Amino acid sequence: MSKLPKASELAKSISYAFPKVSWMDTKPAFAPGTWCYPAKKDTMEGLGMPNPHNWNPAEEDWNLPENWEEIIYNALKDRLEKYRSLKVFLDICVRCGACADKCHFFLGTGDPKNMPVLRVELLRSVYRRDFTTVGKLLGKVVGARKLDKDVIKEWFYYFYQCTECRRCSLFCPYGIDTAEITMIVRELLHELGLGIHWIMDPVSNCNRTGNHLGIQPHAFREIVEFLCEDIETITGIQIKPPFNEKGHEVLFITPSGDVFADPGIYTFMGYLMLFHEIGLDYTLSTYASEGGNFGSFTSAYMMKKLNAKMYAEAERLGSKWILGGECGHMWRVVHQYMETMNGPTPACMETPKSPITGTVFHNAAATKMVHITEFTADLIKHNKITLDPSRNADKIVTFHDSCNPARGMGLLEEPRYCIQAACENFVEMPENTIREQTFCCGGGSGLNTEEIMELRMRGGLPRGNALRFVQEKHGVNTMACICAIDRATLPPLADYWAPGVSVTGTHELIANALVMKGEIKRTLDLRQEDLPGVEEDE
Amino acid sequence: MSTPQGTDEDIRSGTTLYAVLWPHKEAMVNRWVGVVHGSYPFETIGFLRTNSNRFANPVGYRTEEAAKALIEILFTDQPEEATLHKAVDEIIRVRAIQDFPPETAVGVVFALKDIVREVVSASGQGAACLRAMWALESRIDAVALMAFGAYARHRERLHLLKVEEHKRSHSQLMRLAMRKAGMEPEEAEPQKP
Numbered sequence: 001m002s003k004l005p006k007a008s009e010l011a012k013s014i015s016y017a018f019p020k021v022s023w024m025d026t027k028p029a030f031a032p033g034t035w036c037y038p039a040k041k042d043t044m045e046g047l048g049m050p051n052p053h054n055w056n057p058a059e060e061d062w063n064l065p066e067n068w069e070e071i072i073y074n075a076l077k078d079r080l081e082k083y084r085s086l087k088v089f090l091d092i093c094v095r096c097g098a099c100a101d102k103c104h105f106f107l108g109t110g111d112p113k114n115m116p117v118l119r120v121e122l123l124r125s126v127y128r129r130d131f132t133t134v135g136k137l138l139g140k141v142v143g144a145r146k147l148d149k150d151v152i153k154e155w156f157y158y159f160y161q162c163t164e165c166r167r168c169s170l171f172c173p174y175g176i177d178t179a180e181i182t183m184i185v186r187e188l189l190h191e192l193g194l195g196i197h198w199i200m201d202p203v204s205n206c207n208r209t210g211n212h213l214g215i216q217p218h219a220f221r222e223i224v225e226f227l228c229e230d231i232e233t234i235t236g237i238q239i240k241p242p243f244n245e246k247g248h249e250v251l252f253i254t255p256s257g258d259v260f261a262d263p264g265i266y267t268f269m270g271y272l273m274l275f276h277e278i279g280l281d282y283t284l285s286t287y288a289s290e291g292g293n294f295g296s297f298t299s300a301y302m303m304k305k306l307n308a309k310m311y312a313e314a315e316r317l318g319s320k321w322i323l324g325g326e327c328g329h330m331w332r333v334v335h336q337y338m339e340t341m342n343g344p345t346p347a348c349m350e351t352p353k354s355p356i357t358g359t360v361f362h363n364a365a366a367t368k369m370v371h372i373t374e375f376t377a378d379l380i381k382h383n384k385i386t387l388d389p390s391r392n393a394d395k396i397v398t399f400h401d402s403c404n405p406a407r408g409m410g411l412l413e414e415p416r417y418c419i420q421a422a423c424e425n426f427v428e429m430p431e432n433t434i435r436e437q438t439f440c441c442g443g444g445s446g447l448n449t450e451e452i453m454e455l456r457m458r459g460g461l462p463r464g465n466a467l468r469f470v471q472e473k474h475g476v477n478t479m480a481c482i483c484a485i486d487r488a489t490l491p492p493l494a495d496y497w498a499p500g501v502s503v504t505g506t507h508e509l510i511a512n513a514l515v516m517k518g519e520i521k522r523t524l525d526l527r528q529e530d531l532p533g534v535e536e537d538e
Numbered sequence: 539m540s541t542p543q544g545t546d547e548d549i550r551s552g553t554t555l556y557a558v559l560w561p562h563k564e565a566m567v568n569r570w571v572g573v574v575h576g577s578y579p580f581e582t583i584g585f586l587r588t589n590s591n592r593f594a595n596p597v598g599y600r601t602e603e604a605a606k607a608l609i610e611i612l613f614t615d616q617p618e619e620a621t622l623h624k625a626v627d628e629i630i631r632v633r634a635i636q637d638f639p640p641e642t643a644v645g646v647v648f649a650l651k652d653i654v655r656e657v658v659s660a661s662g663q664g665a666a667c668l669r670a671m672w673a674l675e676s677r678i679d680a681v682a683l684m685a686f687g688a689y690a691r692h693r694e695r696l697h698l699l700k701v702e703e704h705k706r707s708h709s710q711l712m713r714l715a716m717r718k719a720g721m722e723p724e725e726a727e728p729q730k731p
Binding site: 023031034100101106107108109110111112115213215219222223226227257259260261262263265430432433450453454457458461462465466469488491492495496497 | 578579581582585586589591592593594595596597600631632635636637692695696698699700702703704705706707708709710711713714717
């Protein structure tokens with residue numbers, strides 16, 4: 001019989017002693033809530049992914065292919081030859097530690113292997129041994145180690161605790177892009193048939209049907225029509241958005257989460273109301289009904305394929321340019337990778353020019369795709385829409401810079417400009433938690449799945465902490481964002497870390513304030529709750 | 539029963555619990571913070587200790603705030619429940635979702651007992667302080683129960699988050715299904731009291 005432990009033992013009293021084993025020998029425990037469910041074999045087969053098989057992260061044996069070492073060696077060699085950036089990133093890190101405490105997962109978990117430098121070291125140690133002379137000769141002395149199955153498990157554990165938000169890269173004096181390392185390691189794991197369900201199911205659905213949930217065209221259309229019914233209830237205005245129609249100037253693409261999930265639907269309603277009000281010549285597509293690109297969390301090939309679908313549809317419909325909704329990683333793919341991956345856009349496309357203001361978006365000359373907050377900010381700047389901020393007077397709003405638009409494309413001012421035009425009360429969160437330094441929602445890069453809710457709350461701590469601060473100091477009750485993953489992940493984050501703050505897309509705020517021609521007296525906001533001041537009027 | 543509340547006279551006489559503990563106030567705060575830090579891996583402790591920015595080091599900041607509030611119960615006649623509740627709630631909110639078993643998440647409160655006993659024992663005034671110690675330890679027990687309550691509340695919330703997220707992520711599909719079945723979604727919702 002064992003002795004009853006003392007309270008101090010249970011609380012793990014302080015020990016400043018050096019750990020008994022080195023980081024290389026410290027293995028992660030695959031506790032429930034720390035790993036995502038594996039991708040289904042069928043899904044992987046359907047996508048033509050390598051080595052599809054059944055496996056379970058909680059079990060000892062992951063059923064890796066027999067020649068798994070050779071596969072990894074060759075796959076890494078291939079990437080090192082293909083991507084000069086990878087080789088440079090692996091070689092030049094001096095382990096200064098500037099990135100170490102910048103990762104939201106490190107701050108929230110306290111796990112040293114979530115320091116970006118050490119997370120990359122998980123790969124670098126293998127690279128060093130197999131691909132550098134000094135590593136081959138000196139081994140562990142220079143931080144090189146042999147690849148074994150535990151290393152593969154460690155990769156899976158930690159590279160699915162990186163949301164590819166790139167906050168660490170901002171602080172790296174060498175500009176090492178840790179997100180790209182994560183992308184590569186996830187590719188390597190895919191070579192062994194290791195992927196997660198929450199990413200691969202959407203990839204498969206997007207590939208086959210056109211959106212993450214795999215909603216077929218007729219159902220997609222019906223759901224959008226529901227939202228139009230709601231718009232009519234609120235404004236008295238009937239909107240009939242075109243679907244899959246050829247010959248319109250603009251193809252509008254947004255993440256499908258805005259069509260299916262709360263609170264994204266209110267943002268989607270906002271888009272439709274805005275387009276109706278300005279008389280935009282646009283169409284929706286049920287085939288390119290997904291702006292999100294979970295391929296970018298899978299492999300370069302899959303990212304390229306899903307990105308190309310949007311442009312294939314633009315070509316089929318003869319659209320001149322694409323207007324893109326509030327999304328995160330879609331914009332990183334468009335802004336940073338697409339030109340290299342997919343080359344020039346279809347010949348029918350032109351440099352976007354706002355038909356309402358005449359503004360030419362030269363910044364989108366290569367991609368032919370304009371971010372909706374750029375488009376709307378331009379409308380506001382030219383007084384082309386009327387906004388009544390008093391309809392948002394009950395909201396004290398702060399803005400969460402979504403990582404990819406902020407750090408991936410420098411979109412910092414436009415959303416703020418839109419929000420401030422539509423709202424009376426706007427408050428910034430502390431300086432070191434916004435703009436380029438923004439903290440991730442904790443669920444980016446395909447980690448917004450509910451089985452790791454606990455882990456997401458850890459990763460969300462720095463954001464939640466800053467939100468809590470402005471909630472207490474300024475009474476903030478609304479957090480706006482410009483990303484569909486944010487709209488999915490921030491509500492639980494706010495519920496946990498700053499209960500009482502609701503999450504909204506920027507165009508929900510715009511549409512609340514939008515004074516539309518021919519509208520009835522507005523008494524309801526987009527969520528069909530009373531507008532401020534309505535009760536007193538009655 | 540005497541309370542930890544003391545007077546200047548107590549400090550001069552040096553025989554009450556208050557007087558014994560007062561000179562060690564800051565050291566005790568640091569000791570307790572150290573115990574909390576000690577529940578994290580070695581490589582992480584240095585960062586928790588040295589970065590004082592509340593946004594760059596949220597765990598370190600919350601720990602310090604909790605320590606300051608907690609230590610006040612040693613020196614205040616009537617500790618203010620709301621202040622204490624908030625400090626305990628904020629730190630347990632963090633520990634409830636970190637990789638700690640429940641007893642480790644909450645147990646750090648009890649560490650204060652050991653810290654106080656060490657100070658009292660070293661002062662040689664143990665016997666004189668006995669009754670006050672009883673009162674004080676009961677008070678620490680009350681804070682520990684408060685932490686237990688916070689832990690349970692936050693864990694429960696964590697599970698509710700999953701349920702709510704699931705509902706949100708399928709809201710329009712549910713509406714579509716309901717419509718096909720000739721119902722409005724509201725009909726499927728329970729009547730709100």
